[in-house]
Amino acid sequence: MTARLRNVEFGEDxxxxxxxxxxxxxxxxxxxxxxxxxxxxxxxxRGRKDPTFSIETELKGVTLAVRRRNVGA
Numbered sequence: 001m002t003a004r005l006r007n008v009e010f011g012e013d014x015x016x017x018x019x020x021x022x023x024x025x026x027x028x029x030x031x032x033x034x035x036x037x038x039x040x041x042x043x044x045x046r047g048r049k050d051p052t053f054s055i056e057t058e059l060k061g062v063t064l065a066v067r068r069r070n071v072g073a
Contacts, residue, residue, distance in 0.1 A: 001041070001042045001043075002039065002040070002041045002042075003039070003040045003041075004037060004038070004039050004040075005035070005037065005038040005040075006036070006037050007034065007035075007036065008034065008035040008038065009034055009035075029064050029065050029066065030063070030064070030065040031062070031063070031064055032062070032063050033059060033060065033061040033062030033063055034059070034060045034061055034062070035057060035058070035059055035060070035062075036058040036059065036060040037056075037057070037058045038055065038056070038057050038058075039054075039055070039056040039057075040054075040055050041053070041054045041055075
């Protein structure tokens with residue numbers, strides 16, 4: 001099975017699908033921008049072969065804030 005998503009915006013609707021921890025991380029790091037494409041591929045296992053799963057993502061104009069955090073201070 002292969003699926004392709006195009007022009008996905010980092011908006012409130014997308015955030016609402018994620019667990020609280022991920023939404024907090026998203027807000028803390030001010031993630032914004034657009035996902036140009038997401039290719040999801042799954043191949044079921046057969047015989048002795050394990051199933052495989054992969055995701056390839058092309059980002060466009062994505063920004064992420066990374067702030068230094070003093071540990072133990």
